[in-house]
Amino acid sequence: MDIFSVITLLGGLAFFLYGMNVMSSGLEKLAGGKLEIVLKKMTSNKFKSLLLGMGITIAIQSSSALTVMLVGLVNSGIMELSQTIGVLMGSNVGTTLTAWILSLSGIEGDNPFLKMLKPESFSPIIALIGVIMIMTAKHNRTKDIGKIMVGFSVLMTGMTLMSGAVSPLADSPQFSHILTAFRNPIMGVLVGAVFTGVIQSSAASVGILQALSLTGQVTYGMAIPIIMGQNIGTCVTALLSSIGVNRSAKRVACVHICFNCIGTLVILPIFYGLYWLLDFAFVGSAIDPAGVALVHTIFNIVTTAMLLPFTKLLEKLAYTLVRDSKKEKEAKEKHAMLDERLLATPAVAIEVCHGVTMEMAELSKTTMKLAINMLFQYDKATEEQIEENENRIDKYEDKLNAYLVRISKHSLSSKDSRTVSKMLHCIGNFERIGDHAVNIMESAHELHEKGLHFSGDAAKELRTLCDALLETLNMAYQAFEKDDLAIAHQVEPLEEVIDTLNLELKNRHIKRLQNEECTVELGYIYQDLLTNIERISDHCSNIAGVLIEIDEQQNIHKYLYKLKENDETFQESYHQYLNHYYLELGQPTLDEVVDA
The missing domain is CATH 1.20.58.220 (Phosphate transport system protein phou homolog 2; domain 2)
Known part of the structure; x- marks a missing residue:
């Protein structure tokens, strides 16, 4: 393997990550604000939460994006920690679909049908259809579907490039010597965790492992610990997203890390204990891309089945590891209205914005009613309440304006773009209505002070x-x-x-x-x-x-x-x-x- 193979490998990784990003963004836009609505309404039951986490991860093809979204929603006060645990578990199971799609690269045979299942055969066709849809479609929704198809094709092209780049390693004695280090399961877990943490994509990390498996040099015994480590490494994204958030949101990242670490700490010793007793023959056999996908799926399903009954204990563990400070015990935490992490999923951020805008609207309407009542029955406490409400309305306007402008810089669907435009125009009117409520209150104050009727x-x-x-x-x-x-x-x-x-x-x-x-x-x-x-x-x-x-x-x-x-x-x-x-x-x- 020469320097050009390394360049091709890195280029393939770049294609893979970019394709994944384009595809995930397109799927998120297609889903729109429904994600946030569904997350809020369907997380009352842990089994519903599990299925929901699986469904959303399959839909947006990114467990990391879902985890960051959950951190943002908890930080905004929209969801509670207990609601997110089942969703996090489901996202780990849902992300295994990507590995199965990538395993198509390992299909071999002369049958025309089997050849069409290989990425290098169907990716160009999907890319062509996607490009035609982007160039000819009049509706943004159709263009988004085209972008998803192009993103998928770029992703699979990256996978093909990575497979081709590492194929010379099949006959490399140096590579065989390096792989002997991975016979140590602890080394495998560490390498899988570190590499996945660096590139912040478990899908890309699994994809590279599948590409390496095509050399025939990687065994099940080497791959299993690496796959477990990859699940731990994917927690880095959640860890980074929890910087600068309140403690409730930090606990979401904590649950995610605990879930994957406990799974590895329990299953790895059990597996090697059984291997020592039963001497599994397959452990020394070469693994292929489908085998990597299978191990990845089994590990995540077993971990989820093992820990799902203990969601309450995971929640308690998160509260134990991330404790409230003395000040937070004395007073309630003030949730950030609009969390910056939600900007990564604009459709969700827009739904949250709409909810906050409605809070602002209701506050201005309530303030107006209080002001009108003041005309007919003066009350000092009501006057103070109106002034306090007006200050809150001003803060709403400042935060919403700044946040909506940032959202509008993203690529939005036509529906989301219209929603943002409506909010930007209307929040100014809500704020002015609050100002007029203060004017009416001042007239009522003048009447009372001068004893006029x-x-x-x-x-x-x-x-x-x-x-x-x-x-x-x-x-x-x-x-x-x-x-x-x-x-x-x-x-x-x-x-x-x-x-x-x-x-x-x-x-x-x-x-x-x-x-x-x-x-x-x-x-x-x-x-x-x-x-x-x-x-x-x-x-x-x-x-x-x-x-x-x-x-x-x-x-x-x-x-x-x-x-x-x-x-x-x-x-x-x-x-x-x-x-x-x-x-x-x-x-x-x-x-x-x-x-x-």
Whole structure:
């Protein structure tokens, strides 16, 4: 084996890792935010968690990516440690599928069907189909499938290059001499762990072992400890991802390490104990790629079956090894809202962002309700709560804006891209609604401090306008939460009603001033309140407008112009809402005016 073979081996490894990365990224985009939703909902039972871990790892072809995702979700406070243990075990079983796919490189025979199963035969065909899909497809989803196919082909090409690079070792006496060191199982475990830890890919490490097995120089006795070591080495990714996270997230990495280490520490002595007693004939036989895949699968299944009943003990062990500090025992840990580790899986990060955005929206809506109640019943504690909520809303906006901008720099599916765009546009409106809630609270504070009171008519009118505002607010927020265009289309008629009511209330206020039923000082406060309410309804219109503009691909200004000019459905909804609130004001409805 000369220097050119080494270069080819390293090049093959590079192809393998790049292909795995492209394929995993494509699969994650295809799965979208469903991963995070499923992880949260289906981890109540350890058997469900096990199957879920297997399924997701098979889907995204990366147990390391799933582990990093779990660390991020626990650090964000979305999942508990107990929910992740079964998923981690399942991911170890799911990752064995990659080894079976790679074992196709060891197929031999002249049968045309068998030849087609070899990577060098079918990889170019898959690559060609993938490239055609990428170049001709109009939809991003089809392009993502094409990228997955190209990534898979690059991965298999890398495997072929590695196999070809190490094939001269079959006749190398020096290589045979080096392999004698691996007759020591402890050395095999260490080499497998270190090498896998360095390249941070158990799939690539197993692939190289399968390539070496094609030389006929690697025996089962050498391969078994190396495979066990590879399972320990893959924990390095989880270990690195746990740097800078809270202790709950560190425990996820701890469980992952304990699971693989305990499996090796228990199974390796048992295997060699039985070998000493029964003298297994196959231990000295040469292993092939399928044999490597089989050993890898058996080890992970046996380890999982052995430790699955003891998930509670694994959890206790993690709490023992990663203990809370004194400060953390006195006070609850504050979870990071948006964990940077989730950026590795943008679809999951987007789902988490949507959840946090809804928390922000609910907080701004609650703050607005508190502010409106302050107008009719002043309370000092409520005033402090509104100010505290507004500060939290500002922090939400800063963190979400920065996080969403970072997500948008990744390659996203068209659906995820639209979701990010909606959130970026809407969080500013949620924040401004919080600001207006503070403005209303300040008006209520001024009324209380100066001992001023609105007249009975003015208070009743203000209550009616606030009822209309809260209905608009609830409708806009519901449209955003459910991403429901039907609800979004109902917001604009209500917003127009608030504008009409606002004008009516201003006219009534002017009459009261002329009749000296209201003071100028009260008039200023009343006008400020009407202005704030009108602007809040405008922000509700903006939220609904963003959904309509992005999903229906139309200019919102042209849409609103056409809507108010000649849309019968809009006019019907507008008159229906207006009649309802006119009745509350004691004003004749439009139907009554027409009849008169």
